[in-house]
Amino acid sequence: MTALRSFEAAGRLSSFTSAADELCVSQAAISRQIRDLEIELGQALFERRHRRVVLTPEGARLLTVLTQSFDDIDASLKILRNEQPLQVLRISVEPSFAACWLIPHLPDFQNDYPLVDIAVDSDPRLVEFRSQDVEIAIRYSRTHHAWPRTDSRLLAQVDMLPVIAPGLRDSGPELVTPGDLFNHVLLHEENRNAWTEWFMLAGLALPQTTRGPVLPDGGLVMQAAIRGQGIALLDKILVSDEIRTGGLVPAFELSVPNGAYYMVVRNFNRLTQPAQQFAQWLQDRFAANTGEPV
Known part of the structure; x- marks a missing residue:
């Protein structure tokens, strides 16, 4: 069983080192247990490449069976222990989505489900659901709509809109045309x-001499825009509250598509009750086709 656990973790994480960290053993122990398992089976389960390992077809088939089996074992043990459903739901969220949309709207969820506490992990990296308590992740992507060994659902398409603080609009250079x-x-x-794509959609080219601060996160860009430090190109979903309250206004109504948000879980059919409640609440907040908040 120990060797199978070691193999499953290494295969799921694509790393002997990460598997060792998850199982609290040495990397050498993981390597030895997998080597012994390969000898016992008479099959190579991994291809050892430079600084990484890749599952062989035989290893991939075994991993699929083991991952499901260990999930079933974990679920059965919880039932035998009479564990109550989790009332603290841990979610992993893109930082800008967390700061600009989730936190302002989270009181609505708490009002609907007062017995569920939300623990927010603000991190852009996709979590490994097995090794952490996180049940739901909210991820942004321009290219991906699915991730290995997870279920995902589209939450909203992203459209980027140029916005400006009213004070800067009234005191700065006139804005009549995109140029x-x-x-x-x-x-x-x-x-x-993003600005380059917006100007292309407007029929203009972004000059190479165009300057302006480059910030690592949409939440920081929004804060800079609110303070009149410049014009920002922001996700319409994230900036909707600021536009509604007058903190920011559209510089122009032209918007450019820029990826989408997804809700990602290990398995939608295996969510705890609090996770099911949050997932349904989140989906209900977005219109199915437009991706705009309800």
Whole structure:
């Protein structure tokens, strides 16, 4: 059983070192147990490559069976121990989504489900659900809509809209056409790609000389925009509350598509009751087709 546990963790994490960390043993112990298992089976389960390991077809088949089996064992043990359903739900959320949308709306969930406490892990990396208490992750992606050994559901399409603080709009250079944005400081998230795509959609090219701070997170970009430090290109979903309350206003109504948000779990059919309640609440907050908050 120990060797199977070691193999399952290493295969799921694609790393002997990560498996050792999860199981609280040495990397050498993981390597030895997997080698012994391969000898017993007469099959290679991993291809050892430079600084990484890759499952063989035989290893991939075994991993599929073992992962499901260990999940079933864990669920059965919880039932035998008469464990009560978790009332603290841990979720992993993209930092900008957490700061700009989830936290402002979380009181609505707490009002509907007062016996469920939400523990938020603000992290852009996709969690390994087996090794942590996290049950639900909310992830942004421009290219992916599914991740290995997980279930995912589309939450909302992302459209980026240029926004400006009312004070800057009234006191800064006039904004009549999209080209007038070049007279303002532009705020960038991670890189300048989003603005480049927006200007292309507007029929303009972003000048190579265009400057402006590049910030690592959409929440920071929003805060800079609110304080009048420049014009930001922000997710319409995340900026909707600020537009509604007048903290920011659209500089122009033209928006550019830019990926989507997904709800990611290990298995939607195996969520605890609090996780089911949160997942349903989250889906109900978004219109099915437009991706706009309900």
